[in-house]
Amino acid sequence: MDDSFPVRVPVPDLRDLTAGNTGIPGVWSLDSGLPGPRAAIVSLVHGNEFQGAAVLARWLRAGLRPARGSLTLVFANLDAFARFDPADPTLSRYVDEDLNRVWCPALLDGGRDSLELRRARALRPALEAAEVLLDLHSMLWPSDPLMLVGRAPDALDLARRVGAPPVVVLDGERPEGPRLIDHAGSAGSGPPRLTFLAEAGPHWEPETEAVSEACAAGLLRALGMLHPAAGAPDVQPEVWAVSRCVTAASRHFAFTQPFRGGVVIPRAGTLIARDGEAEIRTPHDDCMLVMPSPRVMRGHVAVRLGRRVGARG
Template sequence: MVDKMLDYKNELPVELIAPDISSYKKSNTGIDYVHTFDSGKHGPHVFISAVVHGNEPCGAIALDWLFKKEEIPKRGKLSLGFMNIEAYLAFDPSNPNRTRWVDEDFNRLWGPGVLDDKERKQTSEYLRAREVKPIIAEVDFLLDIHSMQKPCIPLMMAGMEQKGLDLAKSVGMKIPTIIDSGHKEGMRMRDFGEFSNPSSIKNALLVECGQHWEKSSEPIAIETTIRFIRNTGIMGNEFGLEYLPKSDNDSKIQFLKVGKIITIKTKNFKFEKNWQGFDCLKKGEIIGYDDEEVIEAPFDQTFLIMPSKRLFVGKTAVRLAYPV
């Protein structure tokens, strides 16, 4: 059974090859497809997460690359996890939208109490999220690797707290960084528990590496992973240097804040244009319509963050951000 919400035509080329991850099933954590490399020395626990959405192979490619490097941390622990396994294993390049999830979005289940609610429907994603929750609750730094529906420049999603922004700065990917609270539909893994507590040192980032199947999202996923891990100090100084540019470009990171989330209210929602993401509109320009309601750009410079193709009631249509 395919969720009707995911059964829409793909018009974009599938350039990436989703790696075979069967050899990573057997693990040392008691959770299939989640591995921990422990230095045995004091230090932070760092977690790199891939395929929270089953149709986003760039994260799986980055983890596969990291596994094959076989580098053990010098201090602390490094955990690597493939999240929505059931969806990812069903990935089909001839119909790649369909395997975003099996029953529901894995990345909307992380609000307080959701995964402890035994009355809740036992979906594939709910059960897998419950499996990985104990280790996600334990880690100090989480990088969650994603990609986007439409061709768009890479974006870093830093969450609502200053500490997310600070982490994005020190990781140093020169890509626009978005201060955002996620989706009304439910909380993301990157916002789970202590990651959203401003007084906790635990911290997380979510990177959107580009379009799901675009070749260019692969090097972004790998570079972000390297910079994220290097920033935690768990690896030696040489870690990943062969992959990074010799000299860092000194361009500034652009910061934007999501000021409004457009959540779909009726089945008659439509966009004014085929927005691609990161489109910049002037205040008052029409973004779209939700039945009778006209949705206009609310800020002098309104940036459209990830306009969706899944225009269903209750889903996020687009998030609206302004420069800060």
């Protein structure tokens, strides 16, 4: 597999936006003055995944205001982004540790220190105030775009109405650590927060920014927060549920071929990888490979396996 990662898009200039308008660097609050949802859209949780940030920057410079409710826009890991180098673009994912693996009270309220933990603690009040949260990401390895959601029925209903990306995956927590969308921080005394993570496509490809914008705009449209109001999306997404999370148990995990994320393996029992002496086979027919990682460390997720919602067996 080719391990070169060309950067085919310009790196956005965010210098005029890093101060924010809330007292928290990189956090912008836009209030309609009318009742409605409290939504947050987050970018740059990983410093080298900046195409969602390019969308939010364009919106802020264009003077976006929600039609109702309030909208918080976040540029999360600005320190990691400041280190981005197109000549070696994978090195600026984070500074000390992954900002998307620290979102639980034990870590946020504990005594451990890192640049990313300090940033998570600073962002926490703004993010916990949101009733609906969308986290914009992109992917290192080839994969079709998808939306990851928790298993709350209301979250799935809203994801269907967003309309982009065209694949929705009902996901569980990652063994490497809790992500922002796993964080159960309270948005008040109402129903649980609805959280979504959009994997908008490969890093540094032009179409990934377009998918990021379609997803973010689709969420605001579904919440009635866009001027002018728009109808439902033309295409209803496919819905899949993670049936198994495959974690590498050895340093010798390897797929049998260079699978692209989103590929569907028709038959149960198909050999897809070897983990040392162990064989990894599909547990059911029509098994989707969700974001397979061909370079995975022991103890990290190599692939999630998905079953189409409504399928039997």
